[in-house]
Amino acid sequence: MQKLIYLCSDALDEIKMAQTTVTDARNFANYSYLALLILGALMALAGLWYIVSFISLLGYWGFAFFGGLIFWGVVLLALGGFGAFTALTVWKPKIVDAIDQGRYAEAYQVASNPVQLIIGLICGGVIPAILLYLTQQKLAEIARPPPPPPA
Secondary structure, eight states: OHHHHHHHHHHHHHHHHHHHHHHHHHHHHHHHHHHHHHHHHHHHHHHHHHHHHHHHHHHHHOHHHHHHHHHHHHHHHHHHHHHHHHIIIIIIIIIIHHHHTTOHHHHHHHHTOHHHHHHHHHHHOHHHHHHHHHHHHHHHHHHSOOOOOOO
16 A cells, blocks of 8 residues: 555656646747747848948948948848748747647657757847757657656
């Protein structure tokens, strides 16, 4: 009887730990998605501002002084737009929604892809990349195979 109570308490502890791990993974995934979306949109807006500044100052000073504005404007617009697009088309449906629906292995597969980490780092900065890495670590805890049954 004592052994049965011990096994039941271990099972309940395992369930509580799994629930907190799922909650942590869901929170990290939501935060990484929002960080990439917001920072990507801000980068795109900054790029748009650079391009508009270049166009408005072109007749005043000429291309020689403000040539860097158009270059960095296009770079920021492309990177920020790609980051926001990736957040909306990949991170939201394939990581955040997959965790919400209980498909942890699929979410782990996408989150552990190094390309997603590089996209988060380049198109959003350090914050989305770190949050995606933390999401991947929590999903690795959830998606691992269950321990063998006791003898």
